[in-house]
Amino acid sequence: xxxTNFSRREFIRRHSLxxxxxxxxxxxxxxxxxxxxxxxxxxxxxPTSFSLAESPALLGGKPVRAREWPTWPLWKPESDExxxxxxxxxxxxxxxxxxxxxxxxxAAALGVKRSLAVVNGTNAIMAALAQLDVRGGDEVxxxxxxxxxxxxxxxxxxxxxxxxxVDPETFQIDPAKxxxxxxxxxxxxxxxxxxxxxANMTQILPxxxxxxxxxxxxxxxxxxxxxxxxxVGTLGHAGCFSFQNSKNLAIGEGGAIVSNDDAFMDxxxxxxxxxxxxxxVSGVIGAGSLIQGTKLRLTEYQxxxxxxxxxxxxxxxxxxxxxxxxxxxxxxxxxxxxPYKLYDDVTRAAFHLFPFRYQKEAFKGLPRxxxxxxxxxxxxxxxxxxAPLNTMPYLNDTFQSxxxxxxxxxxxxxxxxxxxxNHCPQNDRLCNEEAVWFTQNMLLGTRADMDxxxxxxxKIHTHADKLLTQK
Numbered sequence: 136x137x138x139t140n141f142s143r144r145e146f147i148r149r150h151s152l153x154x155x156x157x158x159x160x161x162x163x164x165x166x167x168x169x170x171x172x173x174x175x176x177x178x179x180x181x182p183t184s185f186s187l188a189e190s191p192a193l194l195g196g197k198p199v200r201a202r203e204w205p206t207w208p209l210w211k212p213e214s215d216e217x218x219x220x221x222x223x224x225x226x227x228x229x230x231x232x233x234x235x236x237x238x239x240x241x242a243a244a245l246g247v248k249r250s251l252a253v254v255n256g257t258n259a260i261m262a263a264l265a266q267l268d269v270r271g272g273d274e275v276x277x278x279x280x281x282x283x284x285x286x287x288x289x290x291x292x293x294x295x296x297x298x299x300x301v302d303p304e305t306f307q308i309d310p311a312k313x314x315x316x317x318x319x320x321x322x323x324x325x326x327x328x329x330x331x332x333x334a335n336m337t338q339i340l341p342x343x344x345x346x347x348x349x350x351x352x353x354x355x356x357x358x359x360x361x362x363x364x365x366x367v368g369t370l371g372h373a374g375c376f377s378f379q380n381s382k383n384l385a386i387g388e389g390g391a392i393v394s395n396d397d398a399f400m401d402x403x404x405x406x407x408x409x410x411x412x413x414x415x416v417s418g419v420i421g422a423g424s425l426i427q428g429t430k431l432r433l434t435e436y437q438x439x440x441x442x443x444x445x446x447x448x449x450x451x452x453x454x455x456x457x458x459x460x461x462x463x464x465x466x467x468x469x470x471x472x473x474p475y476k477l478y479d480d481v482t483r484a485a486f487h488l489f490p491f492r493y494q495k496e497a498f499k500g501l502p503r504x505x506x507x508x509x510x511x512x513x514x515x516x517x518x519x520x521x522a523p524l525n526t527m528p529y530l531n532d533t534f535q536s537x538x539x540x541x542x543x544x545x546x547x548x549x550x551x552x553x554x555x556x557n558h559c560p561q562n563d564r565l566c567n568e569e570a571v572w573f574t575q576n577m578l579l580g581t582r583a584d585m586d587x588x589x590x591x592x593x594k595i596h597t598h599a600d601k602l603l604t605q606k
Contacts, residue, residue: 191598192512193505193605199591200514204584207576208385208444215443222435230408230432237438238391240445244359245366247374247393249400252433252441253407256355256377256390261288262431263373263392264323266402267349269294271542273322276348278308279525279562281327284377285353286524290533293542294322298525300559303569304476306330306490309561310338314346323349328357328367331383331485331575335478336362336370343371351375355390356487358383359452364482368393378441383455383487383575384448386441389433407431455486455578458585462489462578465589469596471497473569486578490520492569499599502606503568506595509602513591516577520570525557 190196222233234252242250253259269275271293277286279298289296297316302309308326324343326334336352343350350371354360358376360367368374373396378389392403401413410428463474473492477484493503503519510517531550533539539548546552573588595602 187594187597189594191509191595191602192514193509194598194601198512198514199594200587202514204516205576205579207574207579208380209447210443214446215440218442219436219439222439225435228435231435233435233442234433234438237433237441237445240442241376241391242393244445244448245369245374245393247366247369248395249393249397251392251400251403251407252438253390253392253431254433255284255379255388256353256375257284257288258431259355259375259377259390259392260285260325260351260353261291262403262406263351263375264288264292264294265427266399266406267323267351267372269322269349271538272320274318274320275322276308276313276316276324278327278329279523279557279559280306280308280521280565281329281353281524282355282521283524283527283529284355285325285327287529289325290530293538295320295543295547296530297321298557298559298562300561301565302335303492303561303565304473305335305478306332306475306565306570307334307478308339310335310342313339313342317346317348321346321348323351325351325353326371327353327355328360328485329353330475330490330572331356331358331360331487332475332477332490333357333360333362333367333481333484336367337478337480340370355379356382357485358487359448359483360485361481361483362478363480369395372396373399378437378444381487381574383451383485384441384444386437386444389437389441402426451579452483452485455575456484458578458580458582459484459486459489461582462585462588465585466491466592469589469592471495471596472592487575488520489573489575489578491571492565493571494569498596499603501595501599501602503571505602505605507571508605509595510571510591513594515588515591516574518572518574519566520572521566523559523563523566525559525562526554 192198238250238252269292273294274297275289275294276299277296278301280301286296299308299312299316301307306329326339328334352368352371352374354368354374355377357367368376374393376391378384378386380387394400404413405411405426406428409430410424410426411422412425466472467474471494475490493506495501507517507519534548534550
């Protein structure tokens with residue numbers, strides 16, 4: 136039965152509830168979807184029970200949830216601090232053996248030959264673009280549904296970003312729309328595994344090969360995600376990761392480039408160390424720079440933090456996937472709630488975020504902003520996510536710079552016509568009307584926590600007409 140005519144009453148009946156006046160608890164809504172283990176034990180703090188008949192918290196009712204969510208980043212002093220303290224006490228803080236150890240372990244975790252740690256994911260993409268010879272006058276295909284850290288490096292190299300609309304079911308760049316955006320200037324594609332959900336690399340890679348395009352995977356949110364049991368970030372010419380504080384592998388700031396191409400990785404190493412010869416240690420004076428470079432080196436204490444976090448990453452990724460699948464099963468039949476879709480060849484996602492689409496028509500026309508406020512009031516943190524990147528003023532500011540005016544004809548730099556050429560209606564709908572996110576730390580909770588999310592959404596659906604007063 137489609138979500139457009141699947142009534143809330145039918146949803147309740149299928150979950151064995153007695154009606155609108157029933158008192159709901161997580162145990163009443165807990166089940167075991169096929170292929171998943173039995174629900175995890177509830178935490179020591181008892182989940183809040185609630186009644187569908189009770190008023191929404193936004194209107195003064197009792198919130199569905201009054202407990203804290205799992206904190207992030209996670210730090211365990213008893214197991215995490217030994218190596219960090221050793222590094223701090225050693226006085227060797229700039230790049231040395233601990234950074235190399237982290238690179239080796241990160242490459243091994245991904246099943247890739249080489250890894251280079253850098254200061255952040257944005258600069259990882261910038262270095263990869265530079266060493267794959269993307270320069271001024273080139274065009275780079277990017278999705279509009281991403282963080283600005285994907286597009287800023289393209290502009291920094293002097294290249295022109297060209298936006299390809301998304302597949303709203305998966306939130307990913309739509310391969311069917313790529314070839315229409317390829318011109319003689321096109322040099323590269325940056326597929327973004329946004330939200331930790333893998334992009335459709337099975338279709339993207341043949342298109343890139345056909346047109347002789349470089350593929351740089353932005354896997355900054357997709358640690359340990361897989362396509363056909365191969366880690367994302369290892370499928371294109373290069374993969375780039377972020378270890379910023381919110382990421383599934385959190386260092387505070389940090390990033391990495393990965394590849395099986397030794398010559399490319401040698402150039403990246405040189406580039407990140409002032410252009411000095413590959414393998415040259417930090418702090419060497421007078422070695423002589425071989426290529427144009429900059430300073431992107433990671434510190435030893437950052438690497439020590441990364442090594443501690445890496446020990447937990449695989450198990451955390453498994454838990455996120457289990458909870459995401461379970462939560463999806465609980466909310467997919469609520470009218471107006473359309474959870475993410477994974478491509479058929481995805482064997483593991485990362486779930487940096489749990490996304491779904493909100494369709495207000497099934498909620499009596501309740502605007503998304505009010506839905507988000509109501510959900511937050513129930514104790515469920517949520518976000519509407521990204522704003523459209525393809526229309527923001529930073530683009531026009533760059534186009535008016537001296538360098539861009541020298542590299543591109545006026546017709547390409549006319550911002551109004553650029554916005555028209557790069558119109559992405561599916562992305563606009565996601566950004567402006569439909570997308571809702573839950574953060575990855577919420578997926579590190581229990582089945583009972585997932586039940587409370589589902590209960591809160593159902594409660595809002597039940598009282599959507601009353602919440603219309605909050606417009």
